[in-house]
Amino acid sequence: MDIIGIDLGTTNSAVGVVESGFPILLANEVGERITPSAVSYLDGGEVVVGAEALRRRGAGGEVITSVKRYMGRRFREVAGEDYCVELSEAADGGVLAAGRKPEVVSADILRKLKQVAELQLEREVEKAVITVPAYFNDAQRNATKLAGEMAGLEVVRIVSEPTAAALAYGLDKLGEEARVAVYDLGGGTFDISVLEMREGVFQVLATDGDTQLGGDDIDEALAYWCWQSVGDGEPLAEGERQRLVDAAREVKELLSSEQEAVLRIPFFREGMHLEQEVTREQFERVVSAVIGRTEGHCRRVLTDAGIKDPSEELDAVVLVGGSTRIPAVRALVERVFGQSADVSQHPDEAVALGAVIQAGVLSGALREMVLLDVTPLSLGIETFGGLMNVLIPRNTTIPCKAGEMFTNAVANQQSMRVRVLQGEREMARDNWELGNVDVSFDPAPKGQARVGVQFSIDENGILEVLARDTLTQQDTVLEIDSAAVDVDDEAVEKMVSESVDYAFDDMSERIFTEAKLKAEELLPAVEAGMSQVGDVMAAEDVAQIREAESEVRAALEAGEANPLKAAVQKLDKATEHMAAVLVEKAMEAALMKKLGE
Structure with missing residues (x-):
């Protein structure tokens, strides 16, 4: 039974399968292994997915892109955001994009990929492995699984994207031991993970990221800067905003290989043609804040993985995701990790290839590899x-x-x-x-x-x-x-x-709360014990207990953690003899009762 691997990406998606022991990505009807994650709904009910849908946007049609960013989210989180179509609130408080749930739109993308696989394989497929950002929460993972089921697929495994990329990177290194970081900056999401590979076992040591950070944000920043530079000061209509963002994306892609590019949109408005020259230096300055947001995640994941010197303790820093083509991104990675980035993996295909490899392992079509992922929050x-x-x-x-x-x-x-x-x-x-x-x-x-x-x-x-x-x-x-x-x-x-x-303040409050609970349990017990055996105890012991009791009450009133903890421990110690006397008295009472019988 075939199990296909799918990278359901924000900007682009891909599907593949293991054939004759080799993981391959499958080409769509126009011969491309990459299918744009774009969907357009025609008046007659026809659903158009991929490059054809994007062409409809150029002709003024309504096209939904980057819907992955709204999977499993609540409308009140996203209300007021600029998006390519109208966002509204669903009956359950979720998000609707042009009146459709993100899971429904994603299901149409997955249905398209399922058709691509069936056309190439000339047989039906029913099972799939689908990738998600490592930092997708439980709701977002469930929404992805639901989209797969709506597309007619049994989702046998959800795999984190950096983990999938590491699988692709490590396929020809199964006999080696290596510790690698995978830096995955895609169209709408960012992940950074540290993984250890040893004899076919891939273990995630730590992961971090942001599911609302990616190439889309870079496009928006550049588009805004260009409009500030050459616009007429009037606000952008929705269609205009999207045309400007699309043009900014083209400029961004050109500047990955060229030193300058021109943003040009003829007939942008009546009597207005947009034309703005952008140098790579200007572009890097404009988007530096967006790219810089990844640095904190990188440093945090190194700490979580126990890595002090990444230049010595990491064997490679693997880049995946289309946005890692940007020279400024690669420069940031090299600065943070202290080594040249590994660009051996295809930025747009590595995650999909990893999904295919995992699908092949589950179906038995590939040699055994063990995948050990992690949970990102406690x-x-x-x-x-x-x-x-x-x-x-x-x-x-x-x-x-x-x-x-x-x-x-x-x-x-x-x-x-x-x-x-x-x-x-x-x-x-x-x-x-x-x-x-x-x-x-x-x-x-x-x-x-x-x-x-x-x-x-x-x-x-x-x-x-x-x-x-x-x-x-x-x-x-x-x-x-x-x-x-x-x-x-x-x-x-x-x-x-x-x-x-807030680690210090939090721990202080926890210590105080735990000590307070202990004190509130101990004080009534001391009173009850003293009423029973206080008259038979030595005056010195009674005075010691009363002194410790007073210190506990004073510390409770002062509300300070460490003094209260110390006072409770002192009272606990002071009452040890009283507890022994209480036990002796109870045993005596039990013996007298037995003798009386």
Whole structure:
């Protein structure tokens, strides 16, 4: 059974398969291995995909491009953005592009690629491996999988794009050991991953990125600068904006090989022809802020992977994605990583080739290779006191499972709310809630009801949460759907950077909260214990307990973490003798009761 590999790209897409033991990309009806990710819907219901759709834009038709940037997102995240077609809100709060969900548009692109494969192979295909940006969240991955299913494909694996590129890079290096970084700057997304290859095993050590950063942003920046330079000061209409962006893209591509180019749009407006000369130096100055946004991600991924000197500890920095053709991008990579970039992979085809290789492994058509990906953000639940309890740390290799047992924090409570969180902060309120579920159980004394929580991330990076009442063995499964994740990618980047910026404050608050919970548990226990055995204890021991008790209350009132933690530890130590006396008294009472019987 064939399994095809698909790179569903923001700007371009590609499809391939393993034939006679070799991974190949398949050409479409015009002989091109690359198909533009462009869709146009004609009045009669016909759907046009690819280069033909782009030609309709030149004739003034409505064409949807770069729809990948809106997969799995909420309308309120994107409201007001400039886009090639009108954006509106779906009934479920999602995005509609020209009245269609991004999954529907993506499904039409995938359906086209499926047709290309079937035409070339002269047989039906039903299964596929599809790539996504490494930093796609759960909703975006699910939306991609749904698009594949709508196109009539069983999506057997979702693979991160940098990982796929590393597979393509490492196909002829299976006997070698190497540690490589893959810098993937495409039309709409950016990923950076560090991977280790050893005897056919590809393990992702760390990953980072931004699913709203790519060549589209470079085009927009250049188009805006050109309009500021030669425009008439009037705002751009939607059709005009798109023509200007398309022209800027052509100039950008020319400047990758030339020192200067001319942006020229005849009859742009009545009585207006646009013509602007752009040098490579001007272009690099205009887009430096956009390109520079990748640097922080690169430095963060090196830290996460434990790499201090990339020039010595990395065997290669592999560039993929069409935007890496830009000389300024290559210069930035060489500066950050301290070595020349590896441009051996085809920028537009490497990811698709990696998807084909993974598809070949799954179908048995290629020699065995093991692919070990990672989860990009920590996952956990909220515990008593508003703390974030991490079950699966960031950069854990997937697929994976992790679980923990939790008890009722209050006597006689009848249910427990499991809030599933994603993020890097110590307090639950500072992380993102992916979903929640209430688990019911019989009322019990404090700490007696037990609920097991298990997180399971499959090979596609999709999360399933299972909560089990250990008494009844009843399971509650939480499915994270696309409406549950409401974060944009600037927020993802902000989350990671804030976890570093506020690390000291967060840890201080966590220490205080944990100590406060311990104090609130310990103080009533001390009072109860003293009322039972205080009169038989030495005056010196009683004074020591009372002094420690006063220090705890003072530290609670002051609200300082470390003094409270120290005071609680002191009180805990001071009450050890009291606890022993209480045990002796209980044993005596039990013995007297037995003798009385």
